[in-house]
Amino acid sequence: MSRAVVALDVGGTGIKSALVSESGAVLHTERHATGAARGPDAVVETILDLAESLAGKARADGLTPVAAGVTVPGVVDEAAGVAAWSANVGFRDVPLRDLVSARLGLPAALGHDVRAGGLAEARLGSGRDFRQVLFVAIGTGIAAAHVVDGKGFSGAHGAAGELGHIVVRPGGTICGCGARGCLEAEASAAGVSRRYATATSSAATAAEVVALAAAGDAAATEVWSETVEVLADGLVTAQTLYDVEAMVLGGGLAEAGDALLVPLRVAIRARLRFQAEPALVRAALGDEAGCVGAALLALDARA
Numbered sequence: 001m002s003r004a005v006v007a008l009d010v011g012g013t014g015i016k017s018a019l020v021s022e023s024g025a026v027l028h029t030e031r032h033a034t035g036a037a038r039g040p041d042a043v044v045e046t047i048l049d050l051a052e053s054l055a056g057k058a059r060a061d062g063l064t065p066v067a068a069g070v071t072v073p074g075v076v077d078e079a080a081g082v083a084a085w086s087a088n089v090g091f092r093d094v095p096l097r098d099l100v101s102a103r104l105g106l107p108a109a110l111g112h113d114v115r116a117g118g119l120a121e122a123r124l125g126s127g128r129d130f131r132q133v134l135f136v137a138i139g140t141g142i143a144a145a146h147v148v149d150g151k152g153f154s155g156a157h158g159a160a161g162e163l164g165h166i167v168v169r170p171g172g173t174i175c176g177c178g179a180r181g182c183l184e185a186e187a188s189a190a191g192v193s194r195r196y197a198t199a200t201s202s203a204a205t206a207a208e209v210v211a212l213a214a215a216g217d218a219a220a221t222e223v224w225s226e227t228v229e230v231l232a233d234g235l236v237t238a239q240t241l242y243d244v245e246a247m248v249l250g251g252g253l254a255e256a257g258d259a260l261l262v263p264l265r266v267a268i269r270a271r272l273r274f275q276a277e278p279a280l281v282r283a284a285l286g287d288e289a290g291c292v293g294a295a296l297l298a299l300d301a302r303a
Contacts, residue, residue: 118145
């Protein structure tokens with residue numbers, strides 16, 4: 001009988017869930033609302049119910065569930081299996097790994113959503129040909145994952161990779177963390193939308209700003225050009241710190257493809273002094289990366 005891993009990627013709005021094979025192939029996917037407004041206890045119960053339902057689905061399909069992996073945003077103590085803090089979901093010191101393991105009767109692992117996505121991209125996606133990879137998720141927020149030889153590093157306190165909170169524009173836009181001019185505040189998808197609205201008094205998503213810039217809209221072009229410049233500042237800082245072979249860009253903003261990658265390569269190259277230029281590539285696994293990464297963490301924990 002084939003074996004499968006129950007995998008859940010929990011976000012502030014939605015939960016992506018999947019059954020993943022031991023080779024990393026996605027066998028079945030589902031999406032559900034997180035319902036964060038109901039409070040953290042209700043979210044935990046939803047996670048446990050979904051995990052149990054997926055394990056049942058696996059058995060009904062002739063698969064043997066062998067482990068479970070869950071990823072969440074925020075600060076995660078992966079060694080202890082505790083969701084230490086998450087503003088998006090309201091978690092504080094939730095022993096989620098043990099709760100999932102007890103509900104399913106299976107070994108379980110808990111990880112950070114971006115670090116898990118980075119692990120998946122480094123092993124199975126666009127970073128698989130490189131030993132040292134920095135995965136950078138650029139969406140509503142910005143965060144990174146450093147992966148070396150297929151192993152991710154979470155830092156001493158579970159908070160490594162918060163690249164979005166490097167200050168790149170001192171005195172700039174106030175960030176959710178309380179500082180001003182953070183990379184996340186200035187160059188995330190939310191930041192792009194905000195700056196376009198400030199410039200034009202018109203609402204537009206980041207994707208719409210990219211399309212408007214491509215069509216020659218002057219305000220959108222200026223906003224997008226500044227976004228590229230800000231991102232280049234942040235990524236060169238990251239390269240100075242991590243000295244990786246490749247940076248894999250994921251998240252919603254990376255969906256811009258060459259409209260982002262081509263000018264960003266130029267802007268990074270212009271800023272390099274002693275640093276080696278990293279390969280800059282788009283993520284390959286899309287929004288399945290979190291679930292695949294959760295499964296990999298669970299399989300690693302069993303090894």
